[in-house]
Amino acid sequence: MINHPGALSATQLSLSDLGTQLSDCVFVIVDLETTGGAGIDAGITEIGAVKVRGGEVIGEFTTLVNPGSSIPPFIATLTGITDSMVSGSPSVHTAVSMFLDFAGECVFVAHNAPYDIGFLKGACAKFDITWPSNKVIDTVRIARLALHRDEVRNCKLATLSSFFRTEVQPTHRAFDDARATTDVMHHLFERLGNYGVHTLEDLHAFTSRVSDVQRNKKNLADGLPGKPGVYIFEDPQGRPLYIGTSKNIRNRVRTYFTAAENRRRMSEMIKIAQQVRPIVCSTILEAKIRELRLIVSEQPRYNRRSRAADSVSWLKLTSEPAPRLIVTKQLKDDYAQGARYIGPFTSRAAANSALDTINETISLRTCTTKIAAQPRTDIPGCVRAELGKCVAPCTRDHDREQYLSIVNHASIAMSGNTATVVTHITELMKTLALQERFEEAANWREALGHYVNAVFRTERLRWIATTPEIVAAQNTIDGGWEIHVIRYGRLAAAGVVEPGFDPWPHVAALVASAEFVEPGIEPAPAGVTEEAFDLLRWLESDGVRLVASSSDLYMPINCGGKETLQLLDVRRVVGERLAAVTGHEPTGRPVGPRAPGVTRIAYF
Incomplete structure (x- = not known):
């Protein structure tokens, strides 16, 4: 922590005071890095905070935290915080206690406060620490109210930092992000003056207010059933605007007309909505399924999730005379003719990555030319054949039995047995790692992940679908x-x-x-x-x-679970090789002076 002279004797904000000017308030802007999951798990890995009053920094706090559990690889890549970095750091109990001592009775500020404050509260509950009654301000909520849609596309911290051109940009490290949030907060406070917001009480009223549109439309919730089901906001012509689901339709719809609903899209939707049509369901699962089907069929413009639920890609082994792999959006009833499918993939890029892993392992043809059952040419039509990477099924004298054997291996690789592909790509990645070609190894690791996950998804889907x-x-x-x-x-x-x-x-x-x-x-x-x-x-x-x-429920033993563990082992091998070369564990960004490995408390 860093404190400026005289800061400890400064008068802290008393929440019982009325009309406290924002310039007189002492704010503690806090940001956390975590292991993910829920706040109740208290998986905190770093705490960063800045204490300010009147636009002046009067204190800083930063510490790595030992969460008491392993940091997931994805989180380590994102934040650059690894298990070895936090091994000697304070425990969650100690770090949170130190932070609360630093914060005192100041007003807490966070960007997406429910997340950061939720983890702090979760730690207090887990370790029997008294949670203080400090007021909490969320800069996301302020930004949504103070900024116009044509100014920023969203209210993410990186977006706002770029918009306001803050001195510090967020880096997914707690102290940097806390400093960036501090700058964003001050810029937002400047905007609030135009709305007549000058005191802490004004700010609370401003962020809690219900719009006139919400107030005038709250009668739309009248008469709705308090049962599980689907609710449909409709325009004056009866066309669906937004479809949702809830355990209690009436209570959920009422929340759209309170201060808790601050999404811009929903505010716009409420302006247009003329009525809410309920569909009562027996169970929550039925409601969820009905919601999905309605979104797919009606395509309501204010729904984002599931609108393209029926638009997915599949990787197909074709049933042509000389089969090959293609990415398609259409399934055909050609299983009996030898076609095989894996998927679904939510993106064509992921499907192509899975395709690459199979083609790298099994020498199927990659050309798109239609080949007759009895080719007439003697000249191979591609470089792959000339290099010996394809048996050239396009030629008259090719070894048909050899190519059918290759196709059979591909069919097995797409029918619940990933062993051949995983073994080959694993060895390839190890070779690349030994040659210090780490980026290529990482690319193959991700491609293999797409393939393994697709096979596993396919087999899970198959047993329920058949x-x-x-x-x-x-x-x-x-x-x-x-x-x-x-x-x-x-x-x-x-x-x-x-x-x-x-x-x-x-x-x-x-x-x-x-x-x-x-x-x-x-x-x-x-x-x-x-x-x-x-x-x-x-x-x-x-x-x-x-x-x-009506039939046995089972999945093939080699359909992806075992292979997923092997993939994790490959990631470990690649990481060890990278660590041997660079001298530190792989991270998403360099660990430098902006990311100290010790607790730092300072007052100015």
Whole structure:
């Protein structure tokens, strides 16, 4: 920490005072780096804070924190904070206690305050530390109200820092981000003067206010059912604007007309909305599935998630006379002709990465030329054939049996057995690492990840998509049962059995009345793949019991789990080689003087 002379004797803000000028308030701007997860886990890895009054820095606080658990590789790459860096640092209990002593009774400020303050509160709850009653200000909330949409595209810290041209730019390190937030806060305070905000109380009222539009439209929630289901905001012509789901439709819709709703898109949507149409559902899962189907079919303009749920890519081994790999958005019923599919991929780039791993391992042709069953030419049409990387199935005298053997290996690699591809790419990465070609090794690691994950997703999808009927149930809090009937990866029926009733007659009735579902094209389900994955997650969740299944539920033993562990081992090998060359563990950015490895508390 760093404190300026006289700062300790300065009068701290008393929250009982009225009309406290912003220039007289003492703010502590705080930022955390964490291991991810929920705030209650208290996985804090770094705390950075700046204490200011009247635009002047009067104190600084920064410390690495030992979270008591391993830092995930993704987080280490993002922040540059590794397990070895925090091994000798203060524990979460010690670091949070030190920070609270530094902050005193000042006003807490954070960018996306629910996240940072949530972790601090989680640490206090976990280690029995008294949480202070300090007021909290969120600069994200202020930015959304004080800035216009044509000024900034979003309210991320990096965006605002760039917009205001702050002296310090955020780096995903706590102290740098706290300093950047401090500059952003001061620029936002300058804007607030135009809104008549000059005191802490003005600021609270400004960030908590309900717009006139919200106030005038709150009657749209009147008469809505307090049950689980889907709610649809509609325009004057009855066209869906926004579709959502909730355990309690009435309570959820009411929140759109309170200060808690501050999303610009939602404010714009509420201005247009004429009515809210509810669809009551038996269970939350049914509501979620109905929401997904409606978003896909209606394409409401204010929904972002799931609008393209039916637009995915697949990697296909074709059924041509000389099969090859292609990326396609359309599944065909050509499994019996030898075609194989893995996916779905949410991006074409990921599908192409998976394609590259298979082509690197198995010498399939990569040309796009249509080849006849009986080619007539004697001259190979590509460089790969001349280099011996392709058996040239385009030529009359090629070894057909050899190429069919290659195709068979590719078919196996796309049918739940990743061993061949993983072994080959693993050895390739190790070779590249030994040659210090780390970037190439990392690229192959990511490509292999796309392939392995795709095979695993495909096999998970296959067993639910090819099963004619699955009946499963989950206990409710009050002792009843939620029952779902799933056919070919599509929700066919949902119902609830109240406590004290025999569930079996209800199960029989639900199955008898369930929707008739035609199977999809293997490995895809009858509906959109996102629905099938939602159903899979529910089936795999705690407390769900399998009531009946029309076929055995299983997955191939080598369909990705074991290979994923091997991939993690490869990442470790690459990291060790990189550490041997550079002298430190791989990080997302250099660890320098801006990222001290010791606690620093200073007052100016």
